[in-house]
Amino acid sequence: MSFKERIKxxxxxxxxxxxxxxxxxVGxxxxxxxxxxxxxGFEGNGYDWGSLAVVFLEEKMPKLENIVHFDPxxxxxxxxxxxxxxxxxFAIGFKDACEDDAIIRDLFSRAELD
Structure with a gap:
């Protein structure tokens, strides 16, 4: 499977x-x-995804915090x-986390409204 296929x-x-x-x-x-x-107040919009991605980056890939940026x-x-x-x-890790219901729900529990 190609990288682009893997992150769809x-x-x-x-x-x-x-x-x-x-x-x-989104949506x-x-x-x-x-x-x-x-x-x-979460709607699943781009800002909410950004909040989720920030928690993922901070907790799962802190070495990339100043390298990967968000502009939802x-x-x-x-x-x-x-x-x-x-x-x-980041893309592979974030997609894999999204596919693991327990992980993504745990991360989202700490997301903050933007």
Whole structure:
């Protein structure tokens, strides 16, 4: 399985500047996770995904904290970096965490509204 296939539904983008990013059009993938805290204001939008990704990065990949950055919007989650290898490591780790219901729910329990 290729890297791009492995991280779906996240999309990997290489920019002319040399930086790379992963994006996710929000609203379908793992929406049930965000619904568990809807009463607190979580909607599953790009900002909520960003909050979840921050907790993941801090707890699971702290060495990448100053290398991988986030720029979410209402309808899209976006992570970016100038370090291609670091972004690929983050993307695979984050996708794997999302696929493990216990891990992603635990991480999300510590996410804060943006």
């Amino acid at each position: 539904p996240f999309q990997y983008i290489e920019h002319d500047s040399g930086s790379v990013s992963i994006i996710l059009n 379908i993938y793992k929406d049930e996770i965000f619904q568990t805290r809807a009463d607190e 919007e209402a309808d899209m989650f976006c992570a970016y970096s100038d370090d291609r290898e670091a972004m690929q490591i």
